[in-house]
Amino acid sequence: MAVADQTSPKPLASPKKKQYQGLQREQSKWGWIFISPWVIGFLVFTLLPVIATLVFSFTNYNPVQPDNTQFIGVQNYLRMFQDAKVGKSLQVTITYALLAMPISFIFGLLLASLVNSVFLIGQHYFRTLYYMTSMIPVVAAGVIWAGVANTQTGWINLALEAIGIKGPDWLNSVVWIYPLLVMIGLWGLGNLMLTMLAGMQGVPNEIYEASMIDGANGLQRYWNITLPLITPVIFYNLTLMLIGIFKYFDMAYVLKNGTGEPNDATLFYALNFYKNSFEYNLMGYGSALAWGLFIIVLVLTALLFWSQSRWVYYAGEGRG
């Protein structure tokens, strides 16, 4: 550490100490100057708005008639619990999460293992090409997949037809829309793949060598060494994905033009928030929905961090 212990004052203010204090003041001054953009931004665009959202959530604020704003207590929150659309949006979001998270993780892990394999010819090209689909802007991806999944000319059903299966109407079925969304999600696994790959490459070779001497086969090594050692990366990605699903909006909006169709099957929580706040102009109620979202995300993150000690392995733990 560059800064010495501050809690042990010397009896006399020696010139050296004065100089040291001056240096420290300089350090502090420049430090604050440099981080000030973030501090200001955090106050203006994060902290105050979060608090303001809480305040708004106790009002009936409507941007069309801002003068009629009144404090209505916890009515917005009571309404949330009775609103069938809120229940539906939670159901949609959770359904998607339960389907998308395991599949995405298994697929991402397989992709990472594949591009990590010593037997893969042209590793680097495969990494780049697999990552490339993550660069496709979400609206373009939505438009493309809506085409691929259509029942007339879409390639999914044409391919199914070629092997004798009549494909479903993916975009208009309350059941098949979810597998479609999960498939689309596979296009965005680039970051997951790359970070897992880096985790795998970080596993020290000696551990593998030692296990080979012990007679472990490939699968055992994968299960007992690779997976436990990349749990920190899995944890990082799991956290981001879970938060991402509760913010899931763009793809649902693009595929069904923000209608939530079919039969509210794409009415994700964030879409319901958007419709209330910006289509129906119920910004007071929208603020309550936003706080609901914030609390859900906080609780889920807290749960994940709490569960961490049970399954995430940090190599540096012993060092303290």
Place this chain on the structure above:
Amino acid sequence: MASIASNPKSTANQREILNKVFITSIALFVLLFFMAPLGYMFTTAIKSDSQMSDPDAPPWWPHSPDTFTYQGEELPLLEVPLEDGTRELAIVNKTRTESTFIDPQNPEAGEIQWEGNWRTLTPVYSPDAQWQNFRTAWEELNVPLLLRNTLIIAVFGTIGAVGSSVFVAYGFARFNFRGKNVLFMILIASIILPIQATLIPTFILFSRIGWTNTFLPLIVPHYFANAYNVFLLRQYFLQIPRELDEAAMIDGANPLRTLISVIIPQSVPALTAVSLFHFFFAWNDFFAPLVYLVARPELWPLSVGLQKFNALYGRQPNLIQTGALITLVIPVVIFFVAQRVFMQGIVFTGVEK
């Protein structure tokens, strides 16, 4: 020479080759699935309008029905089953019970009679790419305008995001002050905050000061640094030896001077990665432009423009795919050019703790 199979070394070699073939085939197979939607996009983008609405047309590839010009008239070609096998003939006269045809190979031979309903016959198609779809989509989507808007938002946002994050990261990496660790924790924790939790008051603020329906809400907030960029840059700055700063300080450089003359030149890869992150983020962003610009089509970026075009022109799937191709080509090309630096940046943010 001993037989090859009994030589243990060459069996190992053979196994390795087999493994390579096996793994690489799997990878190619997966790649096929990844790329197939792009194949759909590309082939649909160059299909004709009539093919899109023609249920008989071959679905996979751009095709047009063939015609034959006979006596100044364009006649459609149909597959006609005759006694001597199926022939491709141009239809001259059609009725429900019998039709007359002409053989395009040999028009002088005269008309051929065929009994049956001509509607049951399949038209003859041949591959035909409609390259002018790009021009049509370019004009109908008003791509120059959308592109200009997207570039303004992306470029000015990137300047702010990178500039401010460099400052903040430098502050966190090189200076000691009270509360630094707590502030850094808050910065990192802000990653989990959903944008919805701040959106309504921010929207009201921007609308009070007249910023809604302008680019400002999409640009200005990025001039106050963000957690991902600061995190990546700080990690990078920490790796630069302090001796370099100290040497500059001894030469009389103040911290700002040191940042510009020592730190920044040492951090080109990290700065490139962060710039790309924001540029792609801005190019991709759909939610914020939708919220702030929905009422002003002349300010829409590509993302909103393409979505609205899709919602409006649902009956022209070919032009929509052309629009998607136009929207994705710039980020994808930049990615291929800069992939090494970009992918290192992703790993750096994700793995370093």
